[in-house]
Amino acid sequence: METVRIALLGAGTVGGCLVELLGAHRGRLEAFGYRPELVSVLVRDAGKPRPGIPPHLLTTDPAAIAEADVLIEVMGGTKLAGELVLRALEADTPVITANKALLAERWGELRGYAEAGLLYYEASVMAGTPVIGALQSLWGNRLLELHGILNGTCNYILGRLEAGIPYAQALKEAQDKGYAEADPTLDVGGFDAAHKLTVLSRLTVDPDFAWEEVRANTRGIEHLTPELLDEARANGQVIRLVASLFPEGGRWVGKVRPVRLPASHPLALMGSVRNAMVCRTQEVGELVFSGAGAGGHVTASAVLGDLYRLVSGQPGHLPIPNALPLPDIRVEALEEA
Numbered sequence: 001m002e003t004v005r006i007a008l009l010g011a012g013t014v015g016g017c018l019v020e021l022l023g024a025h026r027g028r029l030e031a032f033g034y035r036p037e038l039v040s041v042l043v044r045d046a047g048k049p050r051p052g053i054p055p056h057l058l059t060t061d062p063a064a065i066a067e068a069d070v071l072i073e074v075m076g077g078t079k080l081a082g083e084l085v086l087r088a089l090e091a092d093t094p095v096i097t098a099n100k101a102l103l104a105e106r107w108g109e110l111r112g113y114a115e116a117g118l119l120y121y122e123a124s125v126m127a128g129t130p131v132i133g134a135l136q137s138l139w140g141n142r143l144l145e146l147h148g149i150l151n152g153t154c155n156y157i158l159g160r161l162e163a164g165i166p167y168a169q170a171l172k173e174a175q176d177k178g179y180a181e182a183d184p185t186l187d188v189g190g191f192d193a194a195h196k197l198t199v200l201s202r203l204t205v206d207p208d209f210a211w212e213e214v215r216a217n218t219r220g221i222e223h224l225t226p227e228l229l230d231e232a233r234a235n236g237q238v239i240r241l242v243a244s245l246f247p248e249g250g251r252w253v254g255k256v257r258p259v260r261l262p263a264s265h266p267l268a269l270m271g272s273v274r275n276a277m278v279c280r281t282q283e284v285g286e287l288v289f290s291g292a293g294a295g296g297h298v299t300a301s302a303v304l305g306d307l308y309r310l311v312s313g314q315p316g317h318l319p320i321p322n323a324l325p326l327p328d329i330r331v332e333a334l335e336e337a
């Protein structure tokens with residue numbers, strides 16, 4: 001039996017659930033020949049109660065993170081998380097992360113390690129609904145366009161606004177349920193969906209896809225009112241925050257904005273916190289993925305899935321090796337709201 005020493009960065013919504021799932025999966029991991037052992041847990045406040053985590057493993061000092069066989073980063077942010085993830089990767093320690101902001105914004109530093117198979121990030125987009133691995137499995141296809149509801153918080157808020165709940169209350173509910181980012185402006189401003197779209201773009205069309213370009217094409221949901229949503233409904237439409245990747249003007253464009261969707265559109269059928277993605281490829285045609293896209297256990301299950309991937313000898317998630325040629329097609333027209 002081999003011991004896998006795990007250094008955990010963050011024990012909040014996702015990290016706390018991961019510790020619980022690790023306990024529940026101990027037997028299965030051992031059947032694989034690996035005994036998981038938490039060796040340190042970085043948090044901001046070591047005094048908070050943390051069920052399942054022996055207090056002596058907690059530290060607030062990044063310099064005190066114990067040596068490990070894998071670093072699991074579920075703390076969020078781009079600065080400290082980035083430094084610690086890079087430090088591990090430089091030492092050839094594989095990293096599992098759910099942090100799409102880090103992946104999107106510090107890709108220049110991370111890309112080489114991702115290409116070397118050291119970076120695992122299934123949880124970063126659509127959380128427990130496995131689209132990262134699925135999109136890699138589609139490399140034998142030519143992607144034509146992709147559209148997704150990638151932020152659970154916004155989808156939840158829009159559903160609650162439609163039900164007549166005020167915006168502030170809907171956001172508070174999403175925070176209480178563990179869906180929102182520590183800074184919810186990332187959600188409602190569209191930036192979280194933009195981070196995720198950037199990650200997907202590098203997996204599918206161009207390993208160099210620039211975060212700044214997606215960011216410049218991003219609008220959120222703050223301006224939406226119950227009246228606008230009602231008016232859309234009266235016209236047989238729903239308004240959703242949609243992230244799209246499509247060819248336009250001789251280049252791939254990544255864009256995030258609220259759009260009016262016919263009520264029968266596959267993306268319009270997703271309720272509450274569900275995420276969904278429609279992609280069209282030349283060979284397979286239209287593919288639809290949908291499922292839970294936020295929440296502690298939902299996300300932790302994907303992080304744990306990456307741990308299984310690691311111990312079973314599979315590499316991390318690789319970006320597409322070179323840029324995909326641009327298809328000459330008509331893309332789906334989505335009306336901005």
Ligand SMILES: NC(=O)C1=CN([C@@H]2O[C@H](COP(=O)(O)OP(=O)(O)OC[C@H]3O[C@@H](n4cnc5c(N)ncnc54)[C@H](OP(=O)(O)O)[C@@H]3O)[C@@H](O)[C@H]2O)C=CC1
Pocket residue numbers: 009010011012013014015042043044045046048060073074075076077080098099100101123124127178179180181182293294295296299
């Ligand atoms: N929640 C979700 O549904 C999803 C989240 N993610 C991603 O997973 C990551 C974690 O999210 P989530 O668990 O919701 O976040 P939380 O805010 O609930 O947890 C963050 C954890 O990291 C610790 N932490 C944060 N900053 C520091 C710091 N500077 N120094 C030491 N410890 C720190 C916090 O410590 P303390 O507990 O002491 O405050 C906390 O334990 C993020 O990158 C997020 O984008 C991805 C998919 C879905």
Ligand SMILES: N[C@@H](CC=O)C(=O)O
Pocket residue numbers: 124126127150151152153154179180181187192293294295
């Ligand atoms: N804040 C995010 C969490 C998952 O990535 C969301 O609401 O989708």
